[in-house]
Amino acid sequence: MTKRRENQPLQTDDGIQQDTSAVQRSDDSTPGIRRRDFLTGTAATITAATVLPHIRSAKAQSSGPIKIGHIEDLSGNLAVYGVQKYHGAQLAVKEINEGKMLKGGPVGSGGVGLMSNFAASPPIMGAGDKDLKYVADGGKLTGSGMAFVEDKDVLVDSGESGLLGREVELLAPDGQSNNNIWQQLTRKLILEDEVDCLVAGFTSAEREAIRPIVDQHKQLYFYTNQYEGGVADSNTFCTGAIVEQQVIPVVDYMIQKFGPRVYTIAADYNFGQLTAAWTKAFAPLVGGEIVEEEFVPLSVSDFTTSIARIQAAKPDWVFTLLVGTNQSNYYPQAAAAGLEYPMASTVNMAQGYEHRRFKPPSLNRMYNCVNYIEEIPTVRNRAFVKRWYAMFPDDPYIGQMAQNTYFSIHLYAMAVRLAGTTDQETVKKALESGLSIEAPEGAVFLEPSTHHCSHYIRLATADADHNVSFVREWPSIQPWWLQRVGVNLVRNKEYKQYIPDEDPFFAMFSKS
């Protein structure tokens, strides 16, 4: 092999010349760019590309405030939801800085639990439930059943002001419901502000826009929204509820209570389609049948035709997966048209507070499976709601995702205290230690291998006067779908989103 000097064509044995230096090939056809500039530019590029990443990681901050980056839409179409989540973040940061934290720790699933202490005297058990006796809080036998004492103090003193002795600062720019701006802001927060933690994203589109940037820089990232599930990303922790926690319980309940014929009307994009696909695969397994699926574009606001189709199909109940301000018009229109089918949803009521905005009885017989809704009557939630409105008296409602953001930031604080540092790789490992946190909804467990949370799920229903009550609870539903698919982020690093089509189970057992 002939030795070659720099910038000379390589002469291989078979005589083919290979020009290994593209730099020398620049010609002067474009005015304004001359060879010298091009060389300078290329040299600068190479220098920067090799040197810059090292500079960044060497500057590990150990003093100054801990920065949490928070991107949500504070203007534009999604501002309705974005502002709520922002307020949730602000409340959490304020509590941390004032020396408070939520109870919990690396104690595995279930945690301390909602009902934490048994009554002072143990109950006497007999054969069959009729023989179960209970005792009130240290009192005498007064009836039959089981009694618990509610856990009162989930917000406890952390023993310090701030986190690891440093103040927590919330950097919260506005995504303006524009994906391009989201990307720019993500880069800004990661590269320029060097945030220790990023909490961002309402729609899946926004999350997917910034996830590649997050992965490129290995940024610790919390996605706190309910979504269609499937994100298996070593840098991302999804703390919202997912399909197996919301769809399956409600579909099961509705089929048992109202009958097997289901009409699905869903928003025509990823979330709606994937959720409908899940429902279609799962319903037959519990005896249900999807008589018709209809996908409605996000811009449609007139549901006259859809209402007629539903009536023609004569289902037992309607599964409404409608998203956005245009599509929520379905409820008053259906009520005005005299549609009286029971409805189930996983997205309405708890997020867009339709039961407060629309006049009764638009949301009569609506069943919604949620991990959080403002009307949860437990003591811990009432305390949380009170703290919220003390800080934000003009807010119209506390939505599901806002609560998710709130406890996610407390979860981050817990992980940082466990890790003893804000170094992101260490904190990620701390988050994988089996953390449980006492959120306003109940005990939430961050499952290590899937980076998703198990949630306290409740089935809420609205009556003809739009009063909310709860018909059933599932204290802890695991995020088991990714586990079935075989994801274990503790062992194998991954950076993708799985979709149901990649899961052979759906084809195996479906009867369609």
Place this chain on the structure above:
Amino acid sequence: MRTIVDLISGGADIGRTRVFWIGFGVIVLLFLLYPTQASAFRVSNVSFYLLNIPLGLGMALLWGYCGVLSFGHVAYFGIAGYIYGIIAGNMSENTLGPLAGVAGGLLASAIVAGIFGYFVFYARVQKWIIPILTLVLTLLLETFLGQTAGYQWRIGSVLLGGYNGMTGIPWFRLGGFVFEGYSFFYLCVVVVLACYFGLRMLVNSNFGQVIVAIREDELRTELLGYDIRARQWVVFVISAMLAGLSGLLYVQWGNYITPSQVGLLQAVLPVIWTAVGGTTSLLAVVISAFALNWVTFTLSSQGNQYAMVIIGALLVVTMLFFPRGIIVMVAEWLGRLIARRAPSSQP
């Protein structure tokens, strides 16, 4: 046959004096040196402002110089981006993949524009209907792309992704050299300069002058023997390819494209840049596209909830007090100032 110098310094765009060219050169130099002074993040931002310029230039060419407003021009931006993602994603092992993707994207934009342009220009549709037609088309595209969420919507190994968009779009490569970060910035600068000078030569050429004549009075131009439909069609296709070029650069910047890129909010942006800068000048659109993107981002990064209100108010003020566009009118004013100060210097 006019020389290149003549073509560049022709009168169809603002700025012909030596002072102007010196200033221009200085600014280009500043751009070239920018990465040495700025962080990777800021360079990436400026790349974003730059990559939108070809779209603005296409708009200015079509609207300013030819008089046809294509409201849904971002459709070609999106088509090119998606096609590149599909081709390059499927040929990710092949080193020629990205190049094929670029060629495919530009070709796709050109073909769709060609078909659409044929229907519109050869049917002699009324001018004011064209914006609405193009808007309808781009919204149709957005609705279609938005519902391609499922697994069945994949071409080869690449998922279209519905509203979540297409992710993981491969970087553009030439041989083994990947254009990302700083090299991408320089790529953008080169592309912008090439487009600008290319278009400047075009509008100063014979072809360009006929185009302007068409804008002024179609009937008269046709009576003079020119086939206006063919020329409008050519301009339309060229401007669609410019929009496609921006789309190709965009998917490099974010490795990502969503249907919202062809939606209503994005469709209005190039119209706004062109209107605010001034439709009669290519350079004005270059400046205004860059500046407006910069303003939008700066406002949003400060968490300013008034960002949209400010931009809306800016638009209203511009159209009220600078009807020919801010940059164009400033340039006119500067021109008058220079002429007054030194009446003996050459224009």
Place this chain on the structure above:
Amino acid sequence: MDVLPLALSLLYQFMTGAAFFFLAAVGLVIILGMMNIINLAHGELMMIGAYTATITYHAGVPFWLSVILSFFVVAAFGAVLELLIVRRFYGRELGALVVTWGVSLVLGQGTLLFFGPFMPSIKIPGGSFSYGVFSYSAYWLILVLISLLLVLGLWWLYNRTPYGLQAKATMQNAEMAKSLGVRTSRIYTLTFSLGAGLAGLSGALMAPTLTIAPFMGQQFIVPAFITVVVGGTANVIAGAVASSAFLAAVKTPIGMAFGAFSGTVALLLAALIIIRIMPDGISASLQKFFNRRAGRTAQ
């Protein structure tokens, strides 16, 4: 399935669909169709009407009164808009497009900042009635009636009143009208104000069926523009009616058979085809047809 209930359901859907298109477009028909102003703030004008109705209704005003109030409020707002901004853009269609987009941004975001993300909604008046397996909202039938009344009212206004004569004259040839003593600037203001008021009226009428949110106007922009373009400018009112009917006739059966998405796509495609076949809109073709029948030469 029984044919008669289905047929009735389709008829109901067709009528309400046509009413929806007509109401969405009626304000724009005046402003774009007659004055050639591409008004991208049309959706926001409807939004202001809806907000006015909602706020006054929740303050205790009876619903029908708040609808009428919305008409006048938005008409007044339109007059102000015309005097301050729009009148500088006659003849500059594309300038009008940009400036009205700016106005719409200010109005939309301003409403969000001022009134918050949602307002409580108005209960849909009227009950429901059913036939066969289908049941219907009575309110939409009322809206169909109101649309017909609006058509008649506008026809009367433009063909039987002095204002109408002056307005038509001004739109055809302003210089000539001015030299004949018509106060064209006042006509412009009045016409724009009327268009804005009608948009506000539509917004208020449809408010009970919608979510009251700052960007609610966006959902009307595409249907309104398509209706106006397909209808054409030869005879704006007849064009709007014909166009609404046509679009609803396309959307209803396809939407019923295949779902909402197919209905939307069919609608957009049909609009494209019509624009290709009849570039000047349905009204121009209708006019040519009637002129030919009357033996006159085509205009």
